[in-house]
Amino acid sequence: MRVGGAAEWLLEPADVDELVAAVNSVRERGLPLWILGGGANLIVADGVLPGAVVATDRLRRVWRWHGDGDPFAFDAPPPHFPERQIEAPAWLVAWAGESMPGLVNRSKALGWSGIEGLAGVPGSLGGGVAMNAGGSWGELWDAVDRVRLLEPDGNVVDLPRDAFAPSYRNANLGDRIVLAASLRLEQSTKAAVDARVREHLEHKRRVQPVTEWSAGCIFKNPPKERSGGKGAGQLIDEAGLKGLSKGDAIVSPLHGNFLVNKGHATATDVLALIDELQSRIADRTGLLLEREVKVWRSDAGAGHSIGR
Numbered sequence: 559m560r561v562g563g564a565a566e567w568l569l570e571p572a573d574v575d576e577l578v579a580a581v582n583s584v585r586e587r588g589l590p591l592w593i594l595g596g597g598a599n600l601i602v603a604d605g606v607l608p609g610a611v612v613a614t615d616r617l618r619r620v621w622r623w624h625g626d627g628d629p630f631a632f633d634a635p636p637p638h639f640p641e642r643q644i645e646a647p648a649w650l651v652a653w654a655g656e657s658m659p660g661l662v663n664r665s666k667a668l669g670w671s672g673i674e675g676l677a678g679v680p681g682s683l684g685g686g687v688a689m690n691a692g693g694s695w696g697e698l699w700d701a702v703d704r705v706r707l708l709e710p711d712g713n714v715v716d717l718p719r720d721a722f723a724p725s726y727r728n729a730n731l732g733d734r735i736v737l738a739a740s741l742r743l744e745q746s747t748k749a750a751v752d753a754r755v756r757e758h759l760e761h762k763r764r765v766q767p768v769t770e771w772s773a774g775c776i777f778k779n780p781p782k783e784r785s786g787g788k789g790a791g792q793l794i795d796e797a798g799l800k801g802l803s804k805g806d807a808i809v810s811p812l813h814g815n816f817l818v819n820k821g822h823a824t825a826t827d828v829l830a831l832i833d834e835l836q837s838r839i840a841d842r843t844g845l846l847l848e849r850e851v852k853v854w855r856s857d858a859g860a861g862h863s864i865g866r
């Protein structure tokens with residue numbers, strides 16, 4: 559959203575080993591720890607954020623895996639092994655900092671199907687796995703096969719899909735941090751994957767303010783049985799709240815569940831607008847819209863080990 563303050567400390571590890579070392583050293587010092595992926599689903603409060611932000615932005619590696627040996631062994635086979643026929647299924651493996659659009663593009667170029675429903679979802683793989691990124695056409699955890707995690711005690715573990723219980727927009731990882739993940743895809747054709755990616759991107763461009771400064775959907779859609787099947791955007795729209803603003807933060811006239819920074823909004827503006835939407839929708843419908851975006855602020859709670 560291009561709002562918010564500064565980090566007290568910023569660590570930018572360049573590979574998975576450095577990420578583990580960075581997180582462990584922040585934890586050993588008892589500092590608040592904030593893991594920053596692509597930042598696409600995040601509002602950082604104004605002011606200085608105490609503690610250490612560990613950014614995964616430099617951890618961009620993606621490679622194919624053919625089903626033998628350790629999927630996370632980045633060096634074997636080499637990342638640029640020659641094009642070869644791989645029997646279905648096929649795996650893409652990536653470090654946490656790889657971009658979601660980059661992964662969708664890679665699957666498209668290979669003609670591997672399974673994540674085209676994520677087309678247009680910004681951010682990084684680590685955040686996507688932790689928050690179960692997705693939309694009406696599927697969720698990332700439909701494809702996640704194995705995850706390499708850093709545990710709160712500093713150990714690195716590889717766990718299969720069955721060891722997790724992902725739910726709507728939350729993989730329920732607790733204080734565990736995603737280092738890398740493998741995605742299980744199916745052999746298809748470049749043309750078929752490309753057609754679905756285009757369809758999804760065109761739909762998004764029509765109904766979402768994709769070129770403006772936003773943090774995606776602000777609220778989770780409430781349980782259908784409680785909202786009569788209406789999503790958060792529709793509830794905000796029907797309440798006549800599109801266009802409502804605080805400073806330069808405005809409820810998108812295109813989609814009610816998007817707040818847009820028109821240029822000079824502050825995090826304080828955005829957070830005040832979120833509060834106002836919550837209370838207006840609660841007054842009108844009795845539903846408390848639950849925030850989907852993450853908010854980082856210094857009062858996030860004493861003793862927390864990972865910022866949320």
Ligand code: EPU
Pocket residue numbers: 692693694695765773774775776777778779789790791792795812813814815850
């Ligand atoms: N609608 C309105 N007014 C609005 C917005 C939507 O009436 O202002 C109606 C639409 O006409 C449609 C229904 O509400 O009938 C659902 O809208 P849409 O198809 O835009 O989907 P959504 O439920 O609002 C979800 C995800 C999006 C994802 C899209 C498409 C959530 C909270 N949102 O939106 O995810 O991009 O499906 O897959 O689950 C995000 O997570 O940041 C995000 C944007």
